[in-house]
Amino acid sequence: MYAIIRTGGKQYTVRPGDLLRVEKLPRELGAEFDLDDVLLVGGDKIHVGEPTVKNAKVTVVVTQQDRAPKVIVFKKNAVRAIAVCMVIVNTSPSFL
DSSP states (O other): OEEEEEETTEEEEEOTTOOOOOSOOSOOTTOEEEEOOEEEEESSSOEEOSSSOTTOOEEEEOOOOOOOOOOOOOOOOOOOOOOOOOOOOOOSOSOO
16 A cells, blocks of 8 residues: 655655655654645555545654755856947048
8 A cells, every 4th residue: 555645845655664754844753643635545446635535644753853964056157148239330431
């Protein structure tokens, strides 16, 4: 049996016994709680939610809380060559 759950704005496919890393939840270490945002339950028969499956829940236990590694972002601006188009209006010598 498997389920597709939504937490932290992302969707995850989970099975019993899976270890899943998600965004921080306001729970203590070792806390057991239910996730009610179940989008699909699969197995012998598939139940698809509209948008969630009614009366479906996934029970989870918080096993570890830590910080993710810092993501360093480099932004590079492309150097653009500026081309100037000119129209010649007069060719008479003005220095005479």
